Amino acid sequence: MKIIKHSGDIVDFDRSKLKTSLLKSGANESLVDQVIESIEKKIYEGITTKSIYKLAFSLLKKSSNSHAARYNLRVAIELLGPTGFFFEKYISRLFLSEGYQTRINLTLQGKCISHEIDVMLKKEEIITMIECKFHAKREVNSDVKVPMYILSRFNDLKDKTYPIFSNNDKISKCKIITNNRFTTDAITFAMCSGLDLLSWDYPINNNLRTKIDNNNLYPITCLTTLSLSEKDKLLILDVIMVKEIINNSESLEKIGLSTSRIKNVLKEASELCKYI
Template sequence: MDTNVNIIKSSGENVKFSVHKLRTSLGKSGADKHTVDQIIEKVQDELYDGISTKEIYNRAFSLLKKKGGYLASRYKLKKAIYELGPTGYPFERFISAILKYSGYDAHVSEIMSGHCVSHEIDVVATKNGTTSLIECKFHNEEGRNCNVKVPLYIASRFKDVKTHWESKAHDTILDVGWVVTNTRFTEDALQYGKCIGLYLLSWDLPKNDGLKDRIDRLGLYPITVSTLLTNREKQFLLSRDVVLSRDLIDDVFFLDHLGISETRKSKIKNEIRLLCKI
């Protein structure tokens, strides 16, 4: 049952606290009903008018972490994506990795000729005889959505590359342009993107096949979800293009290079196995 407590979202919007939303997000972590009920009860006891969604998240995360590190890792997925920043490059590599596990041949930062100028494309992905040009719009803070300027810009770049592409012989068909964001699209961005024929991929779009759904389904969690690695260790790994948690399972160099003990290394790998269901 929801309360009459007003909470403040990251966008600054005031809304009523929703038990249902908290229950749903906790449930997606894989926690059992008893654990979810316990956490909700404790969070509700600490609610006050004007509390931020960030404070509610931090409290729920802390309680969930005590029940199981891998549950907390899964719960913090959205925040972990923001932590891939401040630049968008690790996010591009993360998207490329997800596509590779989905059967694509994917490459990052490809220079492609257009009819008018050359363009650096974030990710170029090929599958089943078609090639897609993918632009990634990364935000490293909550409350910022992808506005209509982004698909407008991407559509013009895609058109320029496509014009040149079709003037030459290629082994694949240049399919559609993609816009991928770790946040959400504004209504104008959605309307324009769909109208012009772009493929839009955001945190929860398309329905049941958004970024979060794909990550959960494939078990492709970024290293930033770890509750055992320090921020320094995560940034070191990202700087070495290690973006997927599961890549650390067979790692024989970077964890040693960081001076991580065998005991701690074992705990980190066990957390990843539970998280990614390896």
């Protein structure tokens, strides 16, 4: 059976790929097989992957909100848009959880011109500038022009010192992060030029998805027990990570949730982050 991907490409329906993605939700194999059987009864020639995703999400949610939330991860990251502001804050919190010092939204004067820097990291005296490339649409990838441009910015900044974490800091590394993917040429150029890349699926064993899943660093937009407007209100209150509400329900009270709603949200959050 032929299905249509986000990119518009037409491919064969692959049961094993669907099973792999469903298992990543935390659901056991028996439940995953039941979900796939239900989906196979409903799919048809030319169905979109987006429609298949909606079916899978709905079926998982009937079993467990946290399974559905984990399966919803990529969409949840897209909900940090439409601009890149909350994605940048999320990336900062992600590295903060890994033991880095972080700063966001800096403007630094390079040798030639000034530059706005999305995120700065410091760990073991190594200071890294991060450029975040957020895309609201799944099919948009970062091509080779992105690392070429970022390299020129890094080169303009790296030979000077700045008051970032201390009064005399020097930027020694550069990393580009996207919520989507890099093209093959972009990866090749970055490797050749000494730039680090992080995307949804790159590097293979330490990509954005694995960082999030392995350390339970889920964005607040994952939660299925909150509406879109409630998620937006929490982001405005600077609540970015699901972990940030588990032992602090005050923010949920601030956005007007009832006691019973708060209980449901905290239950999902705790199961999602395995605080049970």
